[in-house]
Amino acid sequence: MDPIALALLASALSPALLIVIEKIGEKLVEVGIEPTIEMARAKLLKGYEQEKAEQELRAVVMAALDDTRHKLPDAFDRSKITNKLTGRTAETYALLAAAAVELADPDPAKIPARLLADLELEESHRDLLACFLGNFRPRLADTKTFTRLIEYSNDLDRRGLLAGLAVDVAGIARGVSEMAQNLERLVAYFRIAADEDEALRQYLETLQDRLRWLPLPLAAPSAASGQTDAELRCVYVPLSLRDLEAEAEARRRAERFDRSAAEMENELREIEARPVGLGEVIARHERFAIIGKAGCGKTTLLKMAALAFAEDRAKEDLDWQGEPLFPIFVRLRNFGAFLSDHPEYREPGPGALTAYLTHHFSISYDLDLTTRFFAQRLNAGGCLILLDGLDEVSQGRPDVAQQVDAFIRFYVSKGKGNRFGLASRPRGFEMVQVYLRASRFAVCDVNPLTPQGIRRLTARLLDWIVNDPRQLAEDRQNLPDKILASDSLTELAATPLFCTALTLVYKWMGSDLPQRRVDVLEQVVDLLLVFWKAQDPDLEKKHDLAVLDGTDVSLDDLEIVAANKRSRLSYLAYRMQTADIKTEVDADIACAWLQSYLEDEEGCDPDVANRWAAGFLRYAHEYSGLFVEDKGPGVYAFTHEGFREYLAARELVDRGDAVFTDEVLEHLLEDAWESVILLAAAFRGYSRKARRDLITCAL
Numbered sequence: 001m002d003p004i005a006l007a008l009l010a011s012a013l014s015p016a017l018l019i020v021i022e023k024i025g026e027k028l029v030e031v032g033i034e035p036t037i038e039m040a041r042a043k044l045l046k047g048y049e050q051e052k053a054e055q056e057l058r059a060v061v062m063a064a065l066d067d068t069r070h071k072l073p074d075a076f077d078r079s080k081i082t083n084k085l086t087g088r089t090a091e092t093y094a095l096l097a098a099a100a101v102e103l104a105d106p107d108p109a110k111i112p113a114r115l116l117a118d119l120e121l122e123e124s125h126r127d128l129l130a131c132f133l134g135n136f137r138p139r140l141a142d143t144k145t146f147t148r149l150i151e152y153s154n155d156l157d158r159r160g161l162l163a164g165l166a167v168d169v170a171g172i173a174r175g176v177s178e179m180a181q182n183l184e185r186l187v188a189y190f191r192i193a194a195d196e197d198e199a200l201r202q203y204l205e206t207l208q209d210r211l212r213w214l215p216l217p218l219a220a221p222s223a224a225s226g227q228t229d230a231e232l233r234c235v236y237v238p239l240s241l242r243d244l245e246a247e248a249e250a251r252r253r254a255e256r257f258d259r260s261a262a263e264m265e266n267e268l269r270e271i272e273a274r275p276v277g278l279g280e281v282i283a284r285h286e287r288f289a290i291i292g293k294a295g296c297g298k299t300t301l302l303k304m305a306a307l308a309f310a311e312d313r314a315k316e317d318l319d320w321q322g323e324p325l326f327p328i329f330v331r332l333r334n335f336g337a338f339l340s341d342h343p344e345y346r347e348p349g350p351g352a353l354t355a356y357l358t359h360h361f362s363i364s365y366d367l368d369l370t371t372r373f374f375a376q377r378l379n380a381g382g383c384l385i386l387l388d389g390l391d392e393v394s395q396g397r398p399d400v401a402q403q404v405d406a407f408i409r410f411y412v413s414k415g416k417g418n419r420f421g422l423a424s425r426p427r428g429f430e431m432v433q434v435y436l437r438a439s440r441f442a443v444c445d446v447n448p449l450t451p452q453g454i455r456r457l458t459a460r461l462l463d464w465i466v467n468d469p470r471q472l473a474e475d476r477q478n479l480p481d482k483i484l485a486s487d488s489l490t491e492l493a494a495t496p497l498f499c500t501a502l503t504l505v506y507k508w509m510g511s512d513l514p515q516r517r518v519d520v521l522e523q524v525v526d527l528l529l530v531f532w533k534a535q536d537p538d539l540e541k542k543h544d545l546a547v548l549d550g551t552d553v554s555l556d557d558l559e560i561v562a563a564n565k566r567s568r569l570s571y572l573a574y575r576m577q578t579a580d581i582k583t584e585v586d587a588d589i590a591c592a593w594l595q596s597y598l599e600d601e602e603g604c605d606p607d608v609a610n611r612w613a614a615g616f617l618r619y620a621h622e623y624s625g626l627f628v629e630d631k632g633p634g635v636y637a638f639t640h641e642g643f644r645e646y647l648a649a650r651e652l653v654d655r656g657d658a659v660f661t662d663e664v665l666e667h668l669l670e671d672a673w674e675s676v677i678l679l680a681a682a683f684r685g686y687s688r689k690a691r692r693d694l695i696t697c698a699l
Contacts, residue, residue, distance in 0.1 A: 054090045056143055061085060061093055064136035071135070077128055084119045085132070092118050097140060099133055101150065104157040106134040182312035190326050192376050199369055204310050206365045207327060211307040214300065230464050233317075236304055237449070237457045239297045239496070240275030245285065245442035275447050278305055279318030282325075282384065282419055285442040286412060289422040291429055292446035294641050294675065295497025298423040301446070302329065302386040305421070309384055325384040325419065326377050328357065333583045336393040336400045348406035354378070381416020391428020392583045392641075401432035408439045427674070448494030455480040457496060461503045479506050488515045497642055518682040521646040525626065529565045566647070568616055569627060570654065571597045573638070573647035577676060584637040590617060642675075649679035 065085055069078045085096075095115050103110055108126035111133070116122070121129060140146040187200045214232045278301050281288050292298050305318060309327040314320035330353070338356040339345055345352035357374045361367045377383055385408075393400050404422070411418050422429075422441060429436075449457060459476045466472040483489045483502060492515075493499040501524045502513055514520050575593045576585055594613035598604040604612060617636065620627040626643050627636055638644040 054093075057090075057093050057097060060139045060143055061096065061136065064132060064139045067135040067139070068132045071131065072128075080125070081128055081132055084121060088119075096133070096136065097146065100137040100140055101146075101153045103130070103133045103137060104154060106130050186310075186312050186324060189324055190377070192380060196370075196373075199367065199373065202367045203361065203369065203373075206361065206367060207310045207329065208307065211303045211310065211329065214303075230461075232300070232303060232307060235457075235460045235464055236300065237453055237460060237496070238277060239301055239449070239453075240277060240447045241281055241290065241444040242447055243276050243281060243284070243442070243444050245288075245444075246276075276444075277319060279314070279320045281442075281444055282318070282421070283320070283322065286418070287408060287420045287422075287439055287441045289424065289429060289441035289443050290446060291424060291426050291443055293425060293495070294645070295495045296446045296448070297496045298446060299388050300496070302388050302421060302423050305384065306386050323382065325382055328374065328383060328385045330357065330385065330387050331392075332387055332389050332400055332404070333392040334360065335403075336396050339399055339403065340396060345403070348402040350375075350378075350407045350410035352403045353407045378411045378418060379416075381418055383411075383418045384421070385411075385418065386421045386423075388423045389583075390422060390424035390432070393428075397428070397432055398435055401435035405436050405439050412439075449496060449499060450494075451480075451484050451490065454483060454490070454493045454499055457499050458483070458493075458503050461500060462507070465507065475507065479503060482506070482513055486513075486515060489513055492517055492520060497640060516682065518646070518649075518679050519684075521642060521679070525566065525569075525643060525646060526562050529562055529569070529626065565616075566650065567601075567654070568594060568597060569620065570647040570651040571601075572627065573644045574651035576644060577648040577673070583641075584635050587617060587634040587636055590636050645675045646679055649676045649683070652676065652680040653683045 065082060068081060072078045072081070095112075095118065099111055099115055108130040111126055111129055116125065116129070119129070137150070141150040183201065183204060186204055187197050190200055191197060212232055214230045214235060276284075278290075281290075282305065290298050290301060305314075306327040306329040308314040308317035308320070309325050312324060314324065335353065335356050338359065339352065342352075342355070345355065354374045355371075358369055358371055362369050378385075387404060390397070390401070390404075408420050412420070420439070422436075458479050462472055462475050462479065466475055479502075483493045483499075489502070493502055498517060498520055501520050504527060505520065505523045506513055514523055572585075572590060572593060591610070591613045594616055595606070595609040598609035598612055599606060602609075617627075620636075627638055638647075
């Protein structure tokens with residue numbers, strides 16, 4: 001659902017009634033009855049006044065109830081329906097309206113179970129409620145608010161596209177209502193000062209908005225952009241962890257009780273065979289570090305934990321049995337940038353991170369937070385501080401680690417139940433572990449997806465991107481079967497990032513699934529750069545894709561188009577890699593790099609190169625889903641490090657012998673180049689001698 005619809009859902013103004021209108025608008029756009037969602041929404045909401053509409057809806061319910069009573073011969077039924085439909089909330093009446101909109105023909109089976117439950121009616125009362133809805137719909141059609149809605153829904157019904165609206169609306173309305181109730185409970189629970197309710201509410205709502213969406217290139221090919229966020233809760237599959245601290249404790253316990261080697265081995269085997277969930281890790285350890293390779297789901301785990309506590313759903317989502325925790329989610333790379341801009345925090349201490357949090361939420365999200373907002377909560381205890389991406393800190397990682405260590409030691413010493421989680425790749429953690437030793441993290445490894453997990457993740461991703469029910473059923477069976485039939489694909493798909501990539505390649509390319517990591521990345525990058533957009537029915541000429549990047553050149557060969565775009569993006573990735581700017585880059589710097597490339601490699605004059613460079617950045621953000629402006633205005637980043645590493649590896653391969661320069665060899669010794677080197681060495685077509693020389697130099 002688009003951001004405008006989300007804003008409506010978040011509104012306190014009868015969300016269920018607005019959802020009815022939104023859902024009809026979405027269906028109109030899907031089938032081409034209206035050209036845009038904005039136009040459909042404008043027509044449906046024209047003249048809509050919330051309070052007046054609610055009063056009108058109540059009056060229509062009562063009029064339809066009178067019609068129904070006159071038609072029911074049984075006095076008990078008349079009494080039952082009267083008692084159940086009077087004095088209800090605006091949300092319940094809106095659900096009644098949604099059910100009536102869908103009930104173009106009086107079919108009791110279409111009535112959602114949620115509506116029966118809200119009205120405290122049994123399954124045996126479906127016919128009774130259907131009778132009411134049959135009278136309710138014509139009454140609705142005569143009202144100003146619902147006239148156009150009924151007209152459009154009749155058109156949808158003739159096309160066989162109306163079914164499921166009431167169920168959809170019922171589920172979302174329930175979610176909106178529950179979220180509002182949960183938010184109020186959390187505000188009351190976390191309140192420290194009497195006048196801070198609004199600040200707490202703003203913070204929790206902002207955190208929910210930040211975490212609810214997962215940036216994945218999962219748009220349908222006809223979408224205006226290849227970059228579409230997936231709703232985290234809809235595509236999330238719980239990942240299991242291996243608790244290395246628990247295993248070490250089991251060894252110590254076995255040695256202490258002088259058990260035999262066989263007994264010790266059996267106990268350890270049992271512990272290792274029983275993976276744990278994130279909720280259990282949070283309950284066990286005040287301080288824990290989630291360690292795993294790129295794409296294994298570390299960030300998603302932390303986001304899901306923070307979102308669960310921000311929405312008061314930790315029991316359902318994490319099997320959390322304790323009191324609510326106040327969630328704080330921190331991207332350490334942004335904290336590192338804050339430290340470089342604020343030299344006053346040179347000495348490690350707890351104040352730097354709390355100052356960053358206050359600055360970040362107050363400036364970036366315009367929240368009215370006091371300077372003590374976070375410090376007060378940390379001092380009160382019961383906070384969950386989740387520190388993401390230690391390995392992504394490009395500069396000053398030791399400084400960040402020391403500040404984190406000082407922060408944790410200070411607030412752990414309060415003894416009031418604060419908990420701290422850290423996520424990093426193995427090497428990123430190992431390089432600064434000496435600075436974190438005092439924090440005594442319990443290290444947990446992220447387990448790969450099991451075959452069952454692969455089936456669940458592919459199913460959820462397909463649910464998000466496939467609209468045709470028949471095609472969805474076929475894809476949900478065929479894709480995991482293809483993956484699990486191959487040992488190499490099963491191993492690859494055990495990493496959530498590559499399981500997602502395989503789903504994209506399978507769905508939109510229709511080709512055989514590649515067997516190797518480098519080939520999967522090659523397919524996905526090409527798909528997102530060109531071939532995805534090439535399926536857009538609005539593009540009458542495929543070579544128009546060459547113009548979409550801001551150039552003045554049209555090409556008929558999509559392969560050449562893809563090669564041009566890929567080469568430019570590979571150069572950007574390589575420059576970020578060698579400049580040690582691995583997570584994000586200012587638009588001015590990226591544009592200057594591209595201009596230099598276009599002048600030197602493609603022979604453009606400076607004015608043309610400057611125009612093409614700016615156009616390419618715009619294309620990459622709007623259409624590719626690979627290199628996007630999502631870290632703030634004028635700041636670009638790859639949507640995942642795996643894409644940057646793959647493209648930097650391509651540039652290494654394209655440079656051939658030119659790669660063996662002192663400048664590059666100096667960087668090859670760094671741990672951050674490990675994945676780039678391995679990917680480069682795995683490219684098909686790379687000569688055996690070049691591959692051997694590259695690996696020899698790296699070693």
